Amino acid sequence: MTNLQVVGSEVLGRSAITPRRNSIFTSVDFDRPGKQIGYFCVPQSPHDDAWGAVQVPLAVIKNGSGPTVLIEAGNHGDEYEGPIALGELLxxxxxxxVSGRIIAVPAINVRAVEAGTRTSPVDGLNFNRSFPGDFNGTLTEQIAAYLHDVLFPMADYFLDLHSGGSSLMILPSAIIEPSPTTDGHRRNIAATLAFGAPTVVMVDNLGETRTSTSSANHQGLVVIGSEMAGGGLVSQEALAICRRGIRNVLKHAGVLAGDPDIPAGANARVLKVPGSDAYLLADDDGVFEPITELGSVVRKGDVAGRIHFLRSPAREPVVLRHPIDGVVFAKRQPGRVRPGNCCFVLANEYPEALAHEAVADEL
Structure with a gap:
């Protein structure tokens, strides 16, 4: 086992961070050529294991010189296409x-992956709302801190593989993470279009800064996200998109040889989730009946669905209406809803992503 120190990035404009003191150790050597599949180990002391550690799967594939691409899957434990496709690649x-280095963490929220849940059963936290993390915090916070302080500074590119999980069905999409800099945003768009998904969506999570992609952005990495179907299922269509997209990003970065394989129909629809008005939330406790299909084009005021009250048969259902014009990007999967549950997410056209000449030149 090797105690790990931060390796500085050579990317122009990257600012070094000072790693926080921690006790996490790893079974791999990040600088050794070849393929290594092991763990980083987070010491824990629960009731049944006084001096144990949680082993988070970690792989390093290194050969020659070139950039480092960090690929994460299993950010949420009920999102399956990313971990499957990444495991196949490894x-x-x-x-x-390989020309350069691939660092892969295929089940980073490992206890949630084992449980098939969005949040960790250990501490109840959402890994993707835990950055920059805390080495003195809970398991989820410690893993987030390791990604933030140790893995991000090693990398030039960050690919974050998601799906809708148990609660949402989402159009299989590549996700543009808006960068805090103009040049970073241009690079993110270029790399996201290179992924080659049929739909591309810019999502800023309402300005949320606690996500892995936001954290990577603020460290100057080129960031690419994905959303591959969902519903707690494994979609063959989304899995095929994800397999190809991972290799496309590696080719775009120059870690794999050749040009990205961009199929007919890729990047056909480039969208943006415009803000809080795009989210249709339930105000009632009942059973949700979705009426609008995923991918539909809707107008403000169109009927989106209804909420039924099964214990009160005399009560009329509440009609939900779309709050803006747009395309249905995401739709709730479970029928049971309570106030605040997300029922639909809409997106509008975002032609700026395709119109940017620098992006077109890089592709």
């Missing part, structure tokens, strides 16, 4: 194919 790839 088993299949020959280090001789």
């Amino acid at each position: 088993r299949d790839i020959d280090p001789q194919e």
Whole structure:
């Protein structure tokens, strides 16, 4: 086992961070050529294991010189396409194919992955709302701190693989994470279009700064996200998009040889979730009946769905109406709802992503 120190990035304009003191150790050597699949280990002392550690799967594939691409899956434990596709890549790839380094964490929220839940069963936290993390905090906060302080400074690119999880169905999409800088935003758009999904959506999570992608952005990495279907299922269509998209990003970065494989129909729809008005939330406790289909084009005021009250058969259902014009990007999966549950997310066209000449030049 090797105690890990932060390795500085060579990317122009990257600012170094000072790593916080921590006790996390790893079974891999980030600088050793070849393929290594092991763990980073987070010491824990629960009732049944006084001096134990939580082993988070970690892989490093290194050969020659080139950039480092960090790929994360299992951010939420009920999102499956990313971990499956990333595991396939790690088993299949020959280090001789690589120019540079791939660092992969295929089940980063490992206890949530084991449980098939969005949040960790250990501490109840959402890993993707836990950055920059805390090495003196709970398990989720410690893993987030390790990503923030140790892995991000090693990387030039960050690919974050998601799906809708148990509660949402989402159009299989590549996600543009808006960067705090103009140049960073341009690079993010170029890399996201290179992923090659049929739909591209810019999502800023209402300005949320506690996500892994926001954290990577603020450290100057090129950031790409994805949302691959959901509903707690594994979609063959989304899995195929994800497999191809991972390799496309590696090709775009120059870690794999060749040009990205952009199929017909890729990037056909480029959208943006415009803000809080795009989210249709339930105000009632009942059973949700979605009426609008995923991917539909809707107008403000169109009927989106209804909420029924099964214990009060005399009560009329509440009609939900779309709050803005747009495309249905995400739709709630479970029928049961309570006030505040997200029922629909809408997106509008975002032609700026395709109109940017620098993006077109890079592709």
